[in-house]
Amino acid sequence: MTITTKPSVFKNEPFTDFTVEANKVAMEKALEKVKGKLGGTYPISIGSETIDTGDYIVSINPGSKDDVIGRVSKGTTALAEQAMQQALTTFEMWKNVSPAERADYLFKAADLMRQRKHEFSAMLVYEVGKNWAEADADTAEAIDFMEFYAREMLRLSKTHINQPLTPVDGEKTRMAYIPLGVGVIISPFNFPLAIMAGTTVAAIVSGNTVILKPADSAPVIAAKFVELMKEVGLPEGVLNFVPGDGIEVGEYLVEHPKTRFVSFTGSREVGCRIYERASKVQSGQIWLKRVIAEMGGKDGIVVDETADLDAAADGIVAAAFGFQGQKCSAGSRAIIVESVYDEVVEKVVERTKKLSIGLPEENHAVGPVIDQKAYNKILSYIETGKGEGTLLTGGGPAEGNGFYIEPTVFGDVSPQARIMKEEIFGPVLAMAKAADWKEAIEIYNDTDYGLTGGFFSRDENRISTALNEMHCGNLYINKKCTGALVGVHPFGGFNMSGTDSKAGGYDYLLLFTQGKMTARKI
Numbered sequence: 204m205t206i207t208t209k210p211s212v213f214k215n216e217p218f219t220d221f222t223v224e225a226n227k228v229a230m231e232k233a234l235e236k237v238k239g240k241l242g243g244t245y246p247i248s249i250g251s252e253t254i255d256t257g258d259y260i261v262s263i264n265p266g267s268k269d270d271v272i273g274r275v276s277k278g279t280t281a282l283a284e285q286a287m288q289q290a291l292t293t294f295e296m297w298k299n300v301s302p303a304e305r306a307d308y309l310f311k312a313a314d315l316m317r318q319r320k321h322e323f324s325a326m327l328v329y330e331v332g333k334n335w336a337e338a339d340a341d342t343a344e345a346i347d348f349m350e351f352y353a354r355e356m357l358r359l360s361k362t363h364i365n366q367p368l369t370p371v372d373g374e375k376t377r378m379a380y381i382p383l384g385v386g387v388i389i390s391p392f393n394f395p396l397a398i399m400a401g402t403t404v405a406a407i408v409s410g411n412t413v414i415l416k417p418a419d420s421a422p423v424i425a426a427k428f429v430e431l432m433k434e435v436g437l438p439e440g441v442l443n444f445v446p447g448d449g450i451e452v453g454e455y456l457v458e459h460p461k462t463r464f465v466s467f468t469g470s471r472e473v474g475c476r477i478y479e480r481a482s483k484v485q486s487g488q489i490w491l492k493r494v495i496a497e498m499g500g501k502d503g504i505v506v507d508e509t510a511d512l513d514a515a516a517d518g519i520v521a522a523a524f525g526f527q528g529q530k531c532s533a534g535s536r537a538i539i540v541e542s543v544y545d546e547v548v549e550k551v552v553e554r555t556k557k558l559s560i561g562l563p564e565e566n567h568a569v570g571p572v573i574d575q576k577a578y579n580k581i582l583s584y585i586e587t588g589k590g591e592g593t594l595l596t597g598g599g600p601a602e603g604n605g606f607y608i609e610p611t612v613f614g615d616v617s618p619q620a621r622i623m624k625e626e627i628f629g630p631v632l633a634m635a636k637a638a639d640w641k642e643a644i645e646i647y648n649d650t651d652y653g654l655t656g657g658f659f660s661r662d663e664n665r666i667s668t669a670l671n672e673m674h675c676g677n678l679y680i681n682k683k684c685t686g687a688l689v690g691v692h693p694f695g696g697f698n699m700s701g702t703d704s705k706a707g708g709y710d711y712l713l714l715f716t717q718g719k720m721t722a723r724k725i
């Protein structure tokens with residue numbers, strides 16, 4: 204194959220400015236085009252076979268729930284087994300393909316996705332209810348992951364495939380990081396393109412073969428990504444696609460004795476279950492499985508009395524309600540120093556009331572939540588919140604033929620309240636008062652999670668303390684706590700937020716490899 208020449212320096216894909224008329228028109232056209240093709244069927248893909256099972260996961264538009272986005276063939280344990288056998292066979296070939304060639308498939312896929320950027324984003328608008336900017340950021344991040352991990356593989360092939368070791372007389376030594384084997388990729392609904400594609404390509408560019416099981420509520424965008432990888436000529440059997448039920452397909456593969464690693468992104472509950480099940484050695488299994496689990500968050504923003512309060516209020520609202528609060532990084536807690544508490548609350552409520560709610564394709568600030576189950580759960584948390592704090596705005600369903608919920612703010616919430624402790628994963632913000640900035644940091648740290656955090660202050664000493672003491676994987680000073688950029692803000696959390704991995708970081712691909720030392724007597 205012809206290897207693509209790319210600049211060695213990685214640059215993030217720019218976000219689209221939809222206030223520019225030409226960009227707005229291009230997105231409208233893409234929405235129209237994608238709308239015309241909704242409702243199609245998508246097969247399972249194993250090696251060279253595409254399989255229509257006749258039994259489908261029906262993906263619906265959460266913002267307009269009578270509209271079917273597509274029907275994706277539902278996997279079974281028999282098909283999961285077929286995919287495993289295929290992935291095992293292909294691994295024997297793929298592990299010997301050069302890093303440059305493996306990286307090249309990612310470069311080609313990134314180029315093709317860039318050409319169809321608005322169409323991918325339009326599909327995200329329809330399938331999961333992202334507004335234009337959120338969808339555009341998801342697509343840009345998917346492109347970034349491919350560009351970044353391809354370059355990372357090329358870099359590691361120079362430094363880690365034949366790594367020099369401390370020299371010793373009479374020996375020639377080397378260290379090589381080699382692929383692990385067959386991996387199972389289990390992805391969430393909320394970044395159904397970026398995280399699904401990012402975790403998949405990280406595993407395959409490192410020389411592994413995979414079975415991808417996407418989220419049940421966003422299988423069509425995953426099917427589109429699988430089509431794209433076929434178009435760029437990725438060898439059959441490297442990426443096998445088996446959508447299906449979490450237990451029937453996901454758990455079967457997690458427990459499979461030939462699974463070498465699991466890359467999971469999703470809730471704490473499912474992540475812990477996978478961690479436990481994967482740790483059990485099955486009959487015929489000759490390794491301990493590696494589990495990379497990226498899980499939930501109960502992220503918060505701290506504001507002290509020296510902060511720029513308008514910037515803080517902007518950051519709090521953006522972090523709480525971006526994509527309806529359905530981000531692991533969502534700032535669902537705000538902890539404000541008493542002397543400026545009322546002022547910050549007023550600014551936050553004022554901004555929240557101005558957020559427009561409605562159809563994602565019409566590009567409102569707030570759209571629907573993903574499905575009926577999430578809708579019921581979030582509304583139930585709002586009812587709990589009414590007994591735990593003061594309802595300041597929102598507080599119930601919003602109009603529309605979908606799963607719309609008003610952006611909701613509670614004030615004077617006790618640090619021990621459920622809405623301050625549990626991940627709601629919806630448009631609900633809990634605000635708490637702290638006596639001073641030190642107490643605010645203590646409240647921030649009083650969580651089982653540790654994913655993202657924000658600290659707004661103009662005091663350099665306090666900022667230094669916050670940098671050391673706020674315990675999370677991604678800490679932002681004087682900015683919102685969402686929106687990590689690949690390569691710039693390597694992403695992943697502490698404690699119950701995950702297994703300490705850093706997606707989009709310089710050590711991430713090593714998680715998909717194992718180190719082999721050789722020492723040769725000379």
Ligand SMILES: NC(=O)c1ccc[n+]([C@@H]2O[C@H](COP(=O)([O-])OP(=O)(O)OC[C@H]3O[C@@H](n4cnc5c(N)ncnc54)[C@H](O)[C@@H]3O)[C@@H](O)[C@H]2O)c1
Nearest residue numbers: 390391392417418449453454469470473497498499500531
């Ligand atoms: N830390 C991160 O980087 C990160 C990123 C995105 C989302 N998240 C978290 O993901 C959650 C939201 O996503 P979700 O609702 O799709 O999560 P989820 O845990 O419900 O589902 C995630 C995936 O796991 C599968 N699954 C469910 N049960 C399973 C089982 N028993 N065995 C194997 N697989 C199973 C699902 O089908 C889906 O593909 C939130 O908690 C959010 O914080 C974390």
Ligand SMILES: N[C@@H](CCC=O)C(=O)O
Nearest residue numbers: 530531532685686687694
């Ligand atoms: N990486 C994203 C969050 C991913 C989880 O939902 C962010 O930084 O906002």
